[in-house]
Amino acid sequence: MSAASLPAWVLASSLLPAVLIFLLPESRRRTRTTLNLAAAGLKLVLVAAMSWGVVRNAPHEVRFTMWPGAEFILRGDALACLFAGLSALLWLFTTIYAIGYLEGAPNRSRFFGFFSLCVASTMGIALAGNLLTFLLFYELLTLSTYPLVVHRGTEKALAAGRTYLRYTITGGAALLLGIAVLYSFAGDVEFKETGSLRAVAESQWPLLRVAFGLMIAGLGVKAALVPLHGWLPQAMVAPAPVSALLHAVAVVKAGAFGIVRVVYDVYGIEFARELALLVPLTIAASVTIVWGSLRATQQTDLKRRLAFSTVSQVSYIALGVSLFGPLGTIGGLVHLLHQGIMKVTLFYCAGNYAETLGVHDIRELDGAGRRMPLTSAAFTIGAVGMIGVPPLAGFVSKWYLGLGALEAGHPWVLAVLIASSVLNAAYFLPIVHRLWFRNASAPWPDERSFGRFETSLWFLIPTLATAALTVGAGLFAGMPFSPLQWAMLITRREYLP
């Protein structure tokens, strides 16, 4: 394989396994597991190789013309590597988790097939080099996630699936419309650092604004911007690994990543500011941050609380993007990674509690720290990181977002960040308190024993790994190739052509 075709190989490393897994008979458990893990490992290597191209400032690119005026472009630029790297890493962990989770369950072939397809779509979104390619994979993601959400096949799951489709297909239509408006006078827009619409005549600016609104609304559905977030809390009926993937990498993150692409690489941050597009986005993100946190405090179901927390936290990314200035950009981009590793940890933990103890409700978690110390330690790290307590990952995000808000001249955003942190503390710390400082008052609802360890190693290893990453991303933020340093590299290129 030639080096230039790397992005295609990254995509293929999950598309091919998807096809193979669909073809494998249900009973070939060992083959499927091997295939899954090998593919996930290989992808990680490929993404690392692609990132090296970015460091040398020679990104890999694959392109061909689909039809005149519409190109298919896959490009491994810095931003793509950020998202692809996160997806590849968390896919590996989530695959491990899912293998343990679905031990003995029916329809595993279907599950892992769509699981791989879902990751392939996410990779496509990450690597897409223009709006049309992006749209293609964005819609593919919608379709490949639906079977995962309804995997259990219960009435509740099917209802959640319907809601999910209704929201995302409408969102997809809005995105399509926005891209069409743009296409009508700017043609096929290629993603470019510092943007590519600068040359549009001033008379077309109102249309640019309309297109922006449509695209952000379309992307905002997946990114769960209030009031387009209704599907997300319902979708938490999905199996734990799906929730983890949904909230940390795939769907929600795809929406947020789309917003990043549109603002930086379609419009360009400086041009977007000239068009006065940023402040409305700041306001929408701020409202979402506070509203999501407020709703989270009212939930007693652990996964539902985490879901509303996602609504709030993912909007940190949109907030950072909308703050004009490099510091806000760094904050938004680094949170893309940080939110992923922290939230995936929390969902793994929720899964561990549900699978090991049968606990779904927060009030049943009393004393779980003694029964499952490692899981509870991971949960504590994830939760405290989300609040933004230093030296964990969430603090680094919040620090740069705060600086970015001041740099952009919106000191009121500081109040939003602080309000959100206080609310985060209000809904996370009581859980931590229950885990460690209360005694179990009743037997666990549905306890299973996994032998020597507190729970299955398939669950425990990914949970501890992402918890360790949460600590590392904050404590060693100054090291080369840390999320923070990578976000800084991207930012330099967005502001200094």
Add this chain to the structure above:
Amino acid sequence: MLSQALLAAAVGAPVGALLAALVPGWRGRLPWLLPVAPLPALVAALLVAPGTSLELPWLMLGGQWALDDTRRALLAAMALVWCVGGLTALRSPITADRLRHLVLPWLFTLTGNLWLALAQDIGGFYSGFAMMSFGAYALVVCSGSTFARDAGRLYIAFTVLGEMAILAGLLLASRGGAGNTLALVPAAIADSPHVLGITLALLVGFGVKAALLGVHFWLPSTYTVAPAAVRVVLGGAMINAGVLGWLLTLPLGVATLPTLGRNVAIVGLVAAYWGAFRGVRLGDSATVLGWSSISQSGLVTVLVGAALASGEPGFVAVLTLYAVHHGIAKGALFTGSDDTVAMTPAARRWLLLPALALAGAPLTSGAAAKLAMKSELGSTELAWIVPWLSAAAIGTTLLVARVLWCAERLRGEAGVRAFHGALMMAAYREGLSPAEHERESRAIVSRNPPRVGPAWPIALVAVATGVWWIPLSASLDAGLGDVLALGWPIVAGVLLAALGWNRLVPRPTGVVRLQPTAPAPVSASTDARSGTSGGSSLANRDADAESDSVSERYDTVLRRTIPLLLGALLLLVAAALVAARG
């Protein structure tokens, strides 16, 4: 090179201990690390060559560790207090019984405390502060009792509030030109258009830890329910982390903010009196000492206010001196007042030493601190505060007399009862039947009989020698006038205590430590915790039996203690006079 290694070891030692305690199966064997882990930091504070710094670019947003005079003094005091606290933890029943659970949060909190004392970068400093603040929650509630949980809720609420205020202040300062360098923060604030707002945010944010009046509501209840060892580190070390936060970030000596400064000073003055007023009526030495911390912190606040108002840089040294003195003396008082059950009467009398130091008796570190404070204040616009501060020492004297009285009262039978009462409080959980409850607390006692450990002598030596090793900006050769200025409030306080006190203030009820309260408004719950009214059946059983004999025993106590106090005082005054002549 050696100095850099010492700097690294100061934080590295507790981190290493923490990692060791994470190894499954090791934790039970590691409690001896509690007093040992802070020792490298103590050595570093004493020996690191000036100008040494350690660059850690990979740490957080770029780490840098170094010591200047302020940090060196406070680090030494904090490390010493942590060591004494660790020794107390090994022996004091509640903590000794739960050492396995205590090791991790203890080392975690210690790491944070030491890290913040060394960090020159904003990220590291704030990280250490957060580690310390959140880790201490686990220490406060380590007994697992219902009371501890109630107090813990208040503690964590104020901690989050404080962290947010600090975050806002540091963000504004960082954006205002400080970047990630802590040393640039004061100047950045001084140049900022939001100078008042930032200063206020940082005052309040660090004030939560430094026991600033207005954000102190968590303190009395927390000090009351926390195990003895935790009190020692809360009242002796962590309170100074808050003061260090003020010293490092506020624009002291850089900006002149007359109005804000004067108001802050007035808040401090009010705190000095209010703390004494509230504390003097209480019957539990830990709570009295808690209010004393609020009162002493008032004096620190006055200094901060004066520094802000005048823009004089000289206040930093005085503040450092005062904080170090207060941390050591308060840590010693907490250590000693916990040990009283097992102490011989002779050993108990040594409580006088830290008590006198706190009151500012001549020849103690307190005297040096107060003289420095007065001379610095005297040259500013706020000189009118000086007599008020002198008079505030009456309150301090009353408070420490009250602590001595509490300790004296708990001798023999009453002491054993109080000891059990405290343990029963610590063992109390909702839903526990009285019989189970009783069994549980007796089990704790039988596993950990009261005995005196090495913590108390070490703390005493630290206080006694404080005059020599605490960095003094004021010289010891005080004149007669100084001795009188320092002495009269103490004499007045002692006389006041001796004369009409038990008629002036409500009679304290026995050994009540606190009572269970439903989550109540802040002020109400702190009131209730003072133990002046009934509530818990278990607490009251002791209280009723005791209240009749209280005044009788009180008289006995007065007969024995007061002459001793007066004698010691006269001796000190005489010695000071000789020293001044010589």
